[in-house]
Amino acid sequence: MKQHLITTVNGQHIERDVDPSMRLVDFLRDELLLTGTKIGCKQGECGACTIIMNGTAVLSCILPVMKAMNAEILTIEGLDEDGKLNPIQEEFIKGGAIQCGFCTPGLIMGTKALLDKNPSPTREEVREDLSGHICRCTGYKKIEDSVMKAAERLREESHD
Amino acid sequence: MNYVIAESTAEVIEVLKKANGLACIVAGGTDLVLDIDTGKKSAGTLVDIMRIPELKKIELVDGFLEIGSAATLTEIHSHPLVKQYFPSLAKGCRTVGSRLIQNVATLAGNVITAQPAADAGMSLSVLDPQFVLVDEGGTRICGVDGMYAGFGVSEVDSCKTLLTKIRIRIPNEHEAASFQRLELRKSLSLPMLNVAAMGSISGGHFDWVRLRMAPVGKGPVRAVQAEEWLAGQPVTPETFSHAGELALADAKPRSNPLRGSKEYRELTLPVMVERALLDIAIQLNALEG
Ligand code: FES
Ligand code: FES
Numbered sequence: 001m002k003q004h005l006i007t008t009v010n011g012q013h014i015e016r017d018v019d020p021s022m023r024l025v026d027f028l029r030d031e032l033l034l035t036g037t038k039i040g041c042k043q044g045e046c047g048a049c050t051i052i053m054n055g056t057a058v059l060s061c062i063l064p065v066m067k068a069m070n071a072e073i074l075t076i077e078g079l080d081e082d083g084k085l086n087p088i089q090e091e092f093i094k095g096g097a098i099q100c101g102f103c104t105p106g107l108i109m110g111t112k113a114l115l116d117k118n119p120s121p122t123r124e125e126v127r128e129d130l131s132g133h134i135c136r137c138t139g140y141k142k143i144e145d146s147v148m149k150a151a152e153r154l155r156e157e158s159h160d
Numbered sequence: 161m162n163y164v165i166a167e168s169t170a171e172v173i174e175v176l177k178k179a180n181g182l183a184c185i186v187a188g189g190t191d192l193v194l195d196i197d198t199g200k201k202s203a204g205t206l207v208d209i210m211r212i213p214e215l216k217k218i219e220l221v222d223g224f225l226e227i228g229s230a231a232t233l234t235e236i237h238s239h240p241l242v243k244q245y246f247p248s249l250a251k252g253c254r255t256v257g258s259r260l261i262q263n264v265a266t267l268a269g270n271v272i273t274a275q276p277a278a279d280a281g282m283s284l285s286v287l288d289p290q291f292v293l294v295d296e297g298g299t300r301i302c303g304v305d306g307m308y309a310g311f312g313v314s315e316v317d318s319c320k321t322l323l324t325k326i327r328i329r330i331p332n333e334h335e336a337a338s339f340q341r342l343e344l345r346k347s348l349s350l351p352m353l354n355v356a357a358m359g360s361i362s363g364g365h366f367d368w369v370r371l372r373m374a375p376v377g378k379g380p381v382r383a384v385q386a387e388e389w390l391a392g393q394p395v396t397p398e399t400f401s402h403a404g405e406l407a408l409a410d411a412k413p414r415s416n417p418l419r420g421s422k423e424y425r426e427l428t429l430p431v432m433v434e435r436a437l438l439d440i441a442i443q444l445n446a447l448e449g
Contacts, residue, residue, distance in 0.1 A: 057263060062189065
């Protein structure tokens with residue numbers, strides 16, 4: 001039996017009848033066609049499906065869709081401002097933190113959630129916080145560097 | 161399937177009662193969702209408890225820290241009271257899965273899923289926690305040994321009973337606790353072994369020690385012989401190492417492709433026990449020299 005879901009995704013009010021046994025990632029990708037959020041393992045182990053829900057980074061592949069009820073959801077599609085990329089996205093591009101790009105949307109969302117809460121993380125904190133994101137390509141060093149750069153830039157921009 | 165987002169404890173009990181075994185509580189859901197998918201578990205109705213305000217609380221009440229069953233592992237390990245009074249619990253909660261898992265999973269869930277060597281539940285087990293359980297018949301309090309029925313099986317039937325909160329007494333200045341873990345790498349890996357200990361030291365001697373280890377049997381297994389021997393012993397490296405040997409008497413590790421061989425874990429368990437006792441001694445400034 002379908003249930004009525006009311007939620008906000010990337011600032012947009014959404015109401016849909018959904019099958020409650022569906023996972024949130026499938027709702028985002030198949031129903032809302034927001035395919036920026038990726039599916040790697042679908043078991044909560046790789047971080048590819050990371051989104052931000054009520055300010056916290058979560059794995060959308062292991063969340064029942066109804067957990068999104070009355071929640072504020074942000075996916076990679078909601079990060080740019082009028083077509084201008086978010087500084088985290090820009091720093092990932094500049095720093096070569098992206099190769100095949102499959103882990104990238106998840107990592108960017110994880111990074112955003114981290115920097116929103118902790119604008120000046122240490123390298124150790126970055127590693128601990130992002131340890132649930134698996135990247136098969138970059139070797140993590142460039143990701144870590146890009147996160148530190150993005151943090152620096154966001155701090156500077158917030159002072160302007 | 162039907163999904164209910166409960167707003168109160170009373171509502172949870174009501175829905176469970178009406179469904180008569182066909183409804184089940186879900187907290188973080190990180191294990192349950194996968195178990196439903198693989199057919200290991202099934203439920204006609206899931207009752208989500210994560211938005212019940214009273215279950216989200218972490219607070220000091222009459223000398224006890226009370227942790228609501230809907231508090232996430234991240235909320236727990238980053239909480240100032242937990243960091244101040246229970247650093248070993250914070251460490252245990254910080255080791256479960258990844259931060260992304262900790263952001264939704266709960267300590268209560270880590271105990272109820274009863275997985276062998278679940279880090280958060282293990283670090284909690286030596287703090288003498290009281291589990292407050294509510295069902296149709298009322299409220300009761302249960303200790304650690306009443307919670308685990310077997311590998312991955314809890315004594316608490318989440319189709320009938322709600323764990324509302326976990327209470328732990330604030331330690332006095334003679335007491336400290338430790339959580340030690342043996343793993344293949346520092347993140348995203350199951351523990352090969354974990355050991356938790358809490359002890360009280362005065363006048364250079366252990367007054368008492370609580371020692372548990374996993375996965376070497378059902379739930380967090382007590383090292384009874386080592387505990388009994390430790391009371392009254394001087395706080396010395398020799399004591400730590402003898403206690404480590406004694407702990408083996410109560411441990412039955414099995415060979416497991418994910419966690420390592422029986423032989424390897426029998427050799428390393430005493431070292432983990434030594435480390436836990438040493439850590440307690442260091443925290444209490446009780447080591448000579
Ligand atoms: S797809 Fe969600 S963690 Fe891998
Ligand atoms: S860039 Fe390919 S998986 Fe990370």
